[in-house]
């Protein structure tokens with residue numbers, strides 16, 4: 540580990556996870572931990588949250604949510620091997636590629652979730 544000098548650290552404050560002391564990135568799944576923010580899962584910071592999964596099952600059960608580019612296949616949420624490998628990642632059933640980012644980027648889910656959120 541190499542630490543930046545204090546000056547530059549103050550210039551660009553990067554919030555770090557208090558549990559694993561890694562810098563939090565926008566792609567990480569985070570939660571509030573007291574007055575700080577921490578990874579939901581430090582080992583797999585980009586894992587989908589339970590809420591995100593629920594949203595996908597609710598809104599996207601009838602169409603593909605993610606494409607595995609190397610396999611040129613589009614998968615539905617239920618086709619992904621989220622639990623088979625026991626690591627909580629959403630993987631391509633064919634090549635076991637981590638498709639978490641693709642699922643997260645699936646625009647329909649966010650759109651619909653946001654719209655319903657506005658109506659509430």
Ligand SMILES: [Zn+2]
Nearest residue numbers: 556559578581
């Ligand atoms: Zn962490």
Ligand SMILES: [Zn+2]
Nearest residue numbers: 607610631634
């Ligand atoms: Zn694949």
